[in-house]
Amino acid sequence: DVKVTQSSRYLVKRTGEKVFLECVQDMDHENMFWYRQDPGLGLRLIYFSYDVKMKEKGDIPEGYSVSREKKERFSLILESASTNQTSMYLCASTTTGLAGVYEQYFGPGTRLTVT
Amino acid sequence: GEDVEQSLFLSVREGDSSVINCTYTDSSSTYLYWYKQEPGAGLQLLTYIFSNMDMKQDQRLTVLLNKKDKHLSLRIADTQTGDSAIYFCAEMDRDDKIIFGKGTRLHILP
Numbered sequence: 001d002v003k004v005t006q007s008s009r010y011l012v013k014r015t016g017e018k019v020f021l022e023c024v025q026d027m028d029h030e031n032m033f034w035y036r037q038d039p040g041l042g043l044r045l046i047y048f049s050y051d052v053k054m055k056e057k058g059d060i061p062e063g064y065s066v067s068r069e070k071k072e073r074f075s076l077i078l079e080s081a082s083t084n085q086t087s088m089y090l091c092a093s094t095t096t097g098l099a100g101v102y103e104q105y106f107g108p109g110t111r112l113t114v115t
Numbered sequence: 116g117e118d119v120e121q122s123l124f125l126s127v128r129e130g131d132s133s134v135i136n137c138t139y140t141d142s143s144s145t146y147l148y149w150y151k152q153e154p155g156a157g158l159q160l161l162t163y164i165f166s167n168m169d170m171k172q173d174q175r176l177t178v179l180l181n182k183k184d185k186h187l188s189l190r191i192a193d194t195q196t197g198d199s200a201i202y203f204c205a206e207m208d209r210d211d212k213i214i215f216g217k218g219t220r221l222h223i224l225p
Contacts, residue, residue, distance in 0.1 A: 004157075040123070042217030043158075043203070058212075090157055094213075104148075104213055106157035
């Protein structure tokens with residue numbers, strides 16, 4: 001089974017702190033993604049990466065950065081956390097499965113609260 | 116830009132069929148997906164359909180695609196309490212990004 005893990009299920013940080021959210025996948029996937037999920041807004045793409053050391057901005061990259069030093073690990077960084085970054089953060093990785101289907105697998109999510 | 120729309124809430128009695136509807140705007144979508152998110156969990160790929168198909172059945176799940184109207188639906192037969200979740204419709208755009216709808220919360224009545 002594909003496994004995508006995230007370093008924490010719940011995290012509480014103070015305004016202005018630097019926050020690292022880690023995501024690891026064990027299936028040698030090239031593509032990895034960070035989303036945030038908010039009530040009434042669904043999933044919004046923050047950043048994604050198609051390869052090691054490669055990153056692309058998603059729809060809402062402001063206030064975030066990412067790091068992909070190894071293929072299996074994709075980190076989301078909040079340089080200076082703010083209360084409007086309180087959210088559920090979901091990591092995903094993708095592969096091309098059987099018959100060329102592009103399947104995306106999600107981690108369990110990290111619920112971040114910034115106080 | 117591309118957009119995926121779905122209603123936010125659906126309430127169904129246990130044993131009845133649930134039908135969750137979705138519309139999308141990108142006519143070049145190649146794959147369309149349904150994901151399920153149970154409380155406190157991440158998203159799980161439930162099923163998918165190629166854009167050149169109009170129907171796919173998988174046990175209690177039936178996906179219908181009307182490409183002309185850009186309308187996708189998910190039918191769950193004999194809805195059970197374990198089906199209570201948020202269901203996300205999604206499409207893969209021309210840049211191979213997956214665009215999600217806001218999710219439909221399915222509530223099961225006893």
